Amino acid sequence: MTRTTLVLLATLGSAALLLGAFAFQHIGGYAPCKMCLWQRWPHAAAIAIGVAALALGTRSLAWFGALAAAITAGIGIYHSGVEWGIWPGPTACTGGGAGLSGLGGADLLSTDAPTGVVMCDQVVWSLLGLSMAGWNALLSLVLVVLWVAAALKREG
Numbered sequence: 001m002t003r004t005t006l007v008l009l010a011t012l013g014s015a016a017l018l019l020g021a022f023a024f025q026h027i028g029g030y031a032p033c034k035m036c037l038w039q040r041w042p043h044a045a046a047i048a049i050g051v052a053a054l055a056l057g058t059r060s061l062a063w064f065g066a067l068a069a070a071i072t073a074g075i076g077i078y079h080s081g082v083e084w085g086i087w088p089g090p091t092a093c094t095g096g097g098a099g100l101s102g103l104g105g106a107d108l109l110s111t112d113a114p115t116g117v118v119m120c121d122q123v124v125w126s127l128l129g130l131s132m133a134g135w136n137a138l139l140s141l142v143l144v145v146l147w148v149a150a151a152l153k154r155e156g
Contacts, residue, residue, distance in 0.1 A: 001149075001153075002153070002155070003059060003062070003150045003153035003155070004054065004057075006062075006146050006147075006149050006150035006153060007050055007053045007054055007062060007065070007146075007147075007150045008050070008054065009146050010046065010050060010062075010065055010069065010143050010146040010147045010150065011046065011047055011049075011050025011051065011053075011054070011065070013139065013142070013143045013146065014043040014044075014046040014047050014050070014068075014069065014143060015043075015047050017043055017136060017139060017140070018040060018043040018044060018047070021036070021039075021040055021043075021132070021136075024125070024132065028125075030124055030125055030132075031118045032118065033093050033118040033119060033120040033122075034090065034092060034093040034118075034120055035075065035078075035079040035082070035089065035090070035093065035120045035133070036079070036118075036120075036132065036133070038075050038079075039072050039075045039076055039079065039133065039136050040072075041072075042068040042069065042071040042072035042075070043068070043072055043140075045068040046065050046068035046069055046072075046143070046147075049061055049064045049065045049068060050065055053065065053150075059150070059151060059153070060151070062147050062148070062150040062151035063147070063148075063151045065147040065150070065151075066144050066147035066148050066151060069140050069141075069143040069144045069147055070140075070144050072136060072140045073136070073137050073140035073141045073143075073144060074137075076133045076134065076135075076136040076137030076138075076140060077137045079120065079131075079133035079136075079137075080130075080131060080133045080134045080137060082094060082120055082121050083120075083121055083122070083123050083131050083133060083134075085121070089120045089121050090120065093117075093118070093119055093120035093121075094119060094120050094121040095119065095121055
């Protein structure tokens with residue numbers, strides 16, 4: 001496989017994962033949690049890096065693509081661990097927050113609070129035992145391999 005093909009596959013892989021996340025959100029009705037949103041940004045960066053690498057033919061950009069894919073894989077692994085209760089997640093979007101302490105009666109009765117808050121430690125969809133975060137981690141690791149292969153490729 002040529003370097004161009006590897007970069008194209010990795011770029012299209014990030015695009016597919018990002019489009020899939022948007023489809024789950026806008027077509028499937030699965031609102032993303034905060035950590036889900038974190039996982040999208042490195043995919044967007046990988047797409048931009050891939051376009052630049054394809055346009056410029058610069059092999060060194062593939063290392064940045066690998067880094068972007070590794071970051072989203074790492075966030076996916078962290079998010080999966082939060083969902084499985086292996087480690088605590090951010091208190092802003094998990095059950096580990098301060099709860100109701102520090103809230104007054106007016107706060108508790110207020111209707112101005114955000115609705116539809118999605119918790120990061122709750123699995124809302126899974127396939128074969130893996131949540132969306134788990135699938136993102138697994139598939140992003142495959143993208144890391146593609147990017148590294150492109151970076152190491154000498155010809156084409």
